[in-house]
Amino acid sequence: KRTHAKIAITIHNSLPQGIDFLTDSGGLIYDMLIGRRIIHNSDLITGVSKYAIESTVPKGDRSRAHVVYNGVDSKLFRPTKRRHENIIHVLNNGRLVPPKGQEYLIKAAALLAREREIDLTIIGKGPLERKLLSLAAKEGMASRFRIVSQIKESEMPRYYNNADVFALPSLYEPAGLALLEAMACATPSIATHIGGIPEVMGKCGLYVEPNSVTSIYEKLSYIVSNARDAKKLGECARKRVIENNNWDKIAKEYERLFSITLKN
Numbered sequence: 001k002r003t004h005a006k007i008a009i010t011i012h013n014s015l016p017q018g019i020d021f022l023t024d025s026g027g028l029i030y031d032m033l034i035g036r037r038i039i040h041n042s043d044l045i046t047g048v049s050k051y052a053i054e055s056t057v058p059k060g061d062r063s064r065a066h067v068v069y070n071g072v073d074s075k076l077f078r079p080t081k082r083r084h085e086n087i088i089h090v091l092n093n094g095r096l097v098p099p100k101g102q103e104y105l106i107k108a109a110a111l112l113a114r115e116r117e118i119d120l121t122i123i124g125k126g127p128l129e130r131k132l133l134s135l136a137a138k139e140g141m142a143s144r145f146r147i148v149s150q151i152k153e154s155e156m157p158r159y160y161n162n163a164d165v166f167a168l169p170s171l172y173e174p175a176g177l178a179l180l181e182a183m184a185c186a187t188p189s190i191a192t193h194i195g196g197i198p199e200v201m202g203k204c205g206l207y208v209e210p211n212s213v214t215s216i217y218e219k220l221s222y223i224v225s226n227a228r229d230a231k232k233l234g235e236c237a238r239k240r241v242i243e244n245n246n247w248d249k250i251a252k253e254y255e256r257l258f259s260i261t262l263k264n
Contacts, residue, residue, distance in 0.1 A: 001041055006261050009038060010068075011047040014055040014174040014195065023099070031056070044261040046254070048175040049196025066257055069199070070177050071247040076154070077184035079238060080161045088118040088224045091163035091187070093178035094170070096126030096147070101169035101192065101210065103128075103135055108169075108216035110139035116224065118144060123159060125149040160185035165223045165230070168192065171210050176200050180245055183237035188230040190219040204236035 001007065039045060039057055045065040047053035053065045090109055094100040102122055109120040120141065122132070129147055136145035151159065160166065166182035168191040175196040182189050189205040191197045198207075206222065209215040223230045 006043045007041060008044040008046070008258065008261065009042040011045065011052050011056055012174065014047075014049075014052040014172075043264075044257055046257065049199045051196040051199065052174040068250060068253050068257070069245055070175050070180060071245050071250040072177070072180045072184045072241055073247065074184050074238075074242050074245075077157050077160065077181045079186035079234070080157070082161060082164075086117055088112075088116055088165075089163045090118060090120045090220065091123070091159060091166050091182070092121070092168065093123040093159075093166075093181070094168070096122070096124050096128040096132060098128065099170060099172040100124075101171050102132055104211060104213050104216055105167050105169045106132060106136050106141060106145065107139060107213040108220060109145075110136075110141050111213070111217045112220050112224075113141060113144060115221075118224075120145045121159070121163075122147050123149065123151055123156075156181060157185055160187045163187050165190060165220060167216065167220065168197070169208060169210070169216055170194065170197070173197050179205075180241060184241045184245075186234035186238040188223050188233045189237060190216070190223065201237070202240055204240050205233055 036058055039061055043064065045057055045061065046068045047056070047065060048068070048070050050067050053062065053067060057065050092102060092105055094102070096102065106120065109118060112118055124147065132147065136142055160182050166187045166189040168176060168179050168189065170192055171194065173195040176191065179189060179191055179197065179200055183201065183204065189201065190208055191201055191205060192210045193207040194210055206219045208219050
């Protein structure tokens with residue numbers, strides 16, 4: 001700031017609420033002591049969702065705040081011919097931490113596994129790995145559940161395209177980049193109606209209640225039982241990503257905002 005240069009900040013997270021006491025209170029303390037000072041001293045504020053801005057940027061600073069959504073490479077993340085198998089493949093991608101809600105997904109998948117041949121794959125790393133593996137074993141999913149990590153970006157589309165449904169049961173999600181990648185691959189998706197997820201998915205997926213095994217199970221069951229509707233949701237998702245999350249469009253918006261800020 002002392003150099004008199006213009007300062008731009010982009011918000012990819014948001015103030016955590018309703019996660020747990022340590023996460024909520026730690027985020028609030030950081031926000032009050034550091035985050036808001038940085039925001040207040042910035043000349044341009046961008047956020048990856050309207051939710052991220054409204055939950056993080058004080059009202060007095062929102063006149064300088066603009067939504068610029070995340071982008072996804074729709075040429076890399078694109079639909080390919082799906083395998084037709086008797087096994088239903090369910091996919092989740094996210095850090096193995098409580099806010100991702102993966103324990104509810106495992107329990108819901110276990111309910112569905114009583115009716116159909118399914119498997120569940122979670123892509124990610126984190127402190128809950130052992131707990132999630134133990135939970136899967138307890139729920140009778142040991143042979144149908146796996147956690148994989150360190151997947152190259154070039155290989156990620158294969159996982160999305162092999163999935164019959166992508167599930168994001170997060171309790172906290174400012175935007176949901178993994179959801180965008182799944183949508184770009186036209187993979188039918190379900191996600192919680194929280195944070196910035198509705199801004200990302202719109203009407204191109206099915207919503208579940210947070211912390212609800214029953215809600216996740218019901219939407220998983222609907223997707224795998226209604227192939228025509230599932231295909232329509234995937235096509236809708238792919239179209240939405242191309243229209244709203246094109247990297248060229250996003251780059252031009254950043255360039256426009258930077259130019260205006262420099263002139264003021």
